[in-house]
Amino acid sequence: MAQGNVRQDAIAAICHGKPIEGVVDYQTRDLTDVFGEHVFNDDAQRERLPVNVYKKLQETIQAGKELDPTIADSVALAMRDWALEHGASHFTHWFQPMTGSTAEKHDSFVTPTASGGVMPKFSGSDLVRGEPDASSFPSGGLRATFEARGYTAWDPSSPAFILDNPNGATLVIPTMFLSWTGEALGKKTPLLRSMDVLSTQAMRVLKVFGNKTAKRVLTTVGAEQEYFLVDSNFYMNRPDLVATGRTLFGAKPPKGQELDDNYFGAINERALSYMAEVEYELLRLGVPIKTRHNEVAPGQYELAPTFETSNLATDHQMMTMDILSTVAAKHGFACLMHEKPFAGINGSGKHNNWSISTDDGENLLNPGDTPHANAQFLLFCAATVRAVHKYAGLLRVSVCGAGNDHRLGANEAPPAIISVFLGGQLSDVFRQLEAGAAESSQTADSIEVGVSMLPKLPRDAGDRNRTSPFAFTGNKFEFRAPGSSQNVSGVNTVLNAAIAESLDFAATRLEADIAAGKDLNLAVQELLTEMVTEFKPVLFDGDNYAAEWHAEAEKRGLPNYRSTVDCVPLITSPESVELFGKYNVFSARELHSRQEILLETYATKISIEAETTSMMAHTMIMPAALKYQTKIATAVNGAKTAGVEDPALQGLLEEAAATAGAFRQAAVDLDTAKNADIDSDDALAYAQYQHSTIIPAMLKLRELGDKVERLVDSEDWTLPTYAEMLFLR
Numbered sequence: 001m002a003q004g005n006v007r008q009d010a011i012a013a014i015c016h017g018k019p020i021e022g023v024v025d026y027q028t029r030d031l032t033d034v035f036g037e038h039v040f041n042d043d044a045q046r047e048r049l050p051v052n053v054y055k056k057l058q059e060t061i062q063a064g065k066e067l068d069p070t071i072a073d074s075v076a077l078a079m080r081d082w083a084l085e086h087g088a089s090h091f092t093h094w095f096q097p098m099t100g101s102t103a104e105k106h107d108s109f110v111t112p113t114a115s116g117g118v119m120p121k122f123s124g125s126d127l128v129r130g131e132p133d134a135s136s137f138p139s140g141g142l143r144a145t146f147e148a149r150g151y152t153a154w155d156p157s158s159p160a161f162i163l164d165n166p167n168g169a170t171l172v173i174p175t176m177f178l179s180w181t182g183e184a185l186g187k188k189t190p191l192l193r194s195m196d197v198l199s200t201q202a203m204r205v206l207k208v209f210g211n212k213t214a215k216r217v218l219t220t221v222g223a224e225q226e227y228f229l230v231d232s233n234f235y236m237n238r239p240d241l242v243a244t245g246r247t248l249f250g251a252k253p254p255k256g257q258e259l260d261d262n263y264f265g266a267i268n269e270r271a272l273s274y275m276a277e278v279e280y281e282l283l284r285l286g287v288p289i290k291t292r293h294n295e296v297a298p299g300q301y302e303l304a305p306t307f308e309t310s311n312l313a314t315d316h317q318m319m320t321m322d323i324l325s326t327v328a329a330k331h332g333f334a335c336l337m338h339e340k341p342f343a344g345i346n347g348s349g350k351h352n353n354w355s356i357s358t359d360d361g362e363n364l365l366n367p368g369d370t371p372h373a374n375a376q377f378l379l380f381c382a383a384t385v386r387a388v389h390k391y392a393g394l395l396r397v398s399v400c401g402a403g404n405d406h407r408l409g410a411n412e413a414p415p416a417i418i419s420v421f422l423g424g425q426l427s428d429v430f431r432q433l434e435a436g437a438a439e440s441s442q443t444a445d446s447i448e449v450g451v452s453m454l455p456k457l458p459r460d461a462g463d464r465n466r467t468s469p470f471a472f473t474g475n476k477f478e479f480r481a482p483g484s485s486q487n488v489s490g491v492n493t494v495l496n497a498a499i500a501e502s503l504d505f506a507a508t509r510l511e512a513d514i515a516a517g518k519d520l521n522l523a524v525q526e527l528l529t530e531m532v533t534e535f536k537p538v539l540f541d542g543d544n545y546a547a548e549w550h551a552e553a554e555k556r557g558l559p560n561y562r563s564t565v566d567c568v569p570l571i572t573s574p575e576s577v578e579l580f581g582k583y584n585v586f587s588a589r590e591l592h593s594r595q596e597i598l599l600e601t602y603a604t605k606i607s608i609e610a611e612t613t614s615m616m617a618h619t620m621i622m623p624a625a626l627k628y629q630t631k632i633a634t635a636v637n638g639a640k641t642a643g644v645e646d647p648a649l650q651g652l653l654e655e656a657a658a659t660a661g662a663f664r665q666a667a668v669d670l671d672t673a674k675n676a677d678i679d680s681d682d683a684l685a686y687a688q689y690q691h692s693t694i695i696p697a698m699l700k701l702r703e704l705g706d707k708v709e710r711l712v713d714s715e716d717w718t719l720p721t722y723a724e725m726l727f728l729r
């Protein structure tokens with residue numbers, strides 16, 4: 001081992017880092033065999049279930065029918081045998097509590113028999129319901145301690161899978177997490193409810209347009225995941241990364257992302273080897289992973305799957321984050337999915353691509369080939385934009401959080417102001433529709449729905465606006481505000497509910513118009529004109545970074561919630577209670593619980609950051625500053641003894657002492673703020689205190705800490721630097 005400090009040892013270790021070889025080999029294993037081999041998917045079900053059971057299960061999965069309880073035992077038996085063949089010894093109900101991550105408690109198949117032996121047992125009731133001890137999960141007041149039990153309920157629409165481990169395997173069953181009184185304790189239930197209501201309302205619209213084939217409308221999601229890779233040798237020496245996922249100190253590196261030479265650049269060999277294994281594991285789990293590339297910042301990457309229905313896409317997204325983390329450790333990396341691991345360097349988001357399609361495969365946001373199809377497309381498109389305009393605040397809440405505050409509302413894309421980018425041609429179409437409202441003279445250049453053909457809209461064309469938070473990209477919308485660490489169920493639940501409300505509005509109007517004998521085209525035309533006039537302020541095709549836009553947005557009356565504490569109270573606003581209550585997506589109590597949890601989580605995260613900042617200040621940075629100061633003092637004394645007057649050295653000593661002094665004072669100030677006696681029972685007030693007092697105190701300390709880093713002897717600096725973490729791997 002090299003004889004340096006821990007930081008220098010880490011660098012020495014990385015010099016010998018090599019990509020891991022031989023895990024993935026598609027020459028010996030066919031790609032198509034690998035895909036889904038760890039999933040109890042349609043093939044496995046068809047092969048192993050009695051025909052009538054298979055049919056009934058499919059009815060539940062495909063048509064959303066309630067599960068016939070009599071088939072549970074039969075499905076469980078087939079699932080157990082399949083799992084045993086894959087080496088599983090345990091099963092688990094896998095769920096998404098409001099912590100934002102996933103949870104699992106494993107149970108062994110092993111069950112004692114009367115004769116003193118054991119047998120593998122897994123019954124229908126084991127499959128359908130589980131009872132994890134819910135008392136330690138956040139419930140935001142939904143679950144009083146006397147009713148601490150929550151339960152998990154099987155979600156047949158997301159197939160069971162095998163979780164592989166070097167020492168065995170586990171059968172994983174995706175489930176919903178509910179309280180004993182049926183309230184949603186987890187994130188899956190509201191998402192499923194929102195998908196249902198959107199389907200109901202969209203079907204009404206389709207019926208008006210004469211669609212006779214669709215039975216259900218599905219929401220689809222493709223979530224792009226951005227992340228950073230940092231070598232484990234560095235990561236382990238950064239207590240801030242380990243405890244909070246982001247660096248709380250770190251001077252700006254001499255070279256950052258200024259040269260724009262990383263985006264889509266050649267992928268580092270170790271990183272690529274890691275990605276290949278991540279993809280392999282995901283493919284085995286049936287996650288249709290599709291793209292990989294270098295992102296804007298050094299050390300930043302992205303992967304994206306092919307889209308799926310929202311529920312499955314969400315589960316797969318959670319699995320993707322798990323796999324990204326576990327495989328990273330094997331490759332000697334830490335995978336950072338925090339929204340802003342490095343100050344001054346590009347943050348990470350999770351672009352949520354969203355569309356709606358019929359169960360027979362028609363993408364309703366795809367501009368059609370006939371005037372009729374185009375009218376229908378325009379209506380679905382307008383309904384989406386109307387929802388984004390009307391519920392911009394709730395969409396903002398759906399992406400809030402301590403981490404994402406560093407992106408939204410900071411000087412980074414996208415801004416906290418929610419606006420919609422439609423692109424030149426589609427904007428023009430809507431402009432003409434709006435003109436349709438005006439009297440005769442203007443109608444000449446207005447569109448007549450049902451007569452005009454839309455121009456072919458460019459898909460993924462060059463004019464894509466990368467700064468817009470909500471952009472139409474040819475046949476889907478891309479919501480770019482979600483943070484890289486967030487569970488996408490939240491944003492999609494809000495999107496679905498808000499758009500369902502718009503579709504409800506549109507369907508109600510059109511149904512009445514048709515019943516009154518109005519021509520469909522005319523009714524649609526008038527409705528579109530009215531909708532465009534209303535949502536027009538939310539349309540913005542320009543640069544979302546620009547200061548002028550912020551002023552303009554204010555003039556247009558668009559909300560700009562800069563931070564989590566600003567927007568969280570909207571969750572229990574009358575508008576929110578009304579929307580989610582009307583469609584049974586969240587009850588008022590469920591909304592209240594989410595608000596409490598968001599605030600508590602926010603405050604706790606900031607408080608952990610403050611503790612870590614303080615600890616690093618006292619035990620790592622201050623000692624380095626003092627060591628350096630002592631070195632200069634010794635040199636000053638040495639020079640004096642030798643009879644040399646050295647004003648430069650004297651100046652350096654004074655600078656070092658002044659910096660260390662200011663740093664020490666800022667650390668004391670942070671400690672005072674953090675130890676102040678603030679009532680933490682009022683969740684909002686406590687979160688606001690963290691926001692307005694603790695964060696500024698941390699920032700002040702960081703600024704001085706970064707000054708120390710730039711000043712001291714590299715020998716005495718033990719924290720891996722930005723330049724090292726971002727560039728060495």
Ligand code: ADP
Nearest residue numbers: 220221222223291304305306307353354355476
């Ligand atoms: P970008 O240029 O934004 O980085 P990517 O190709 O990385 O684009 O990702 C685009 C994502 O959009 C993919 O996950 C893709 O599957 C998804 N997508 C495409 N069509 C739809 C759709 N109809 N509904 C939902 N997502 C979609």
Ligand code: MG
Nearest residue numbers: 224351478480
């Ligand atoms: Mg994107």
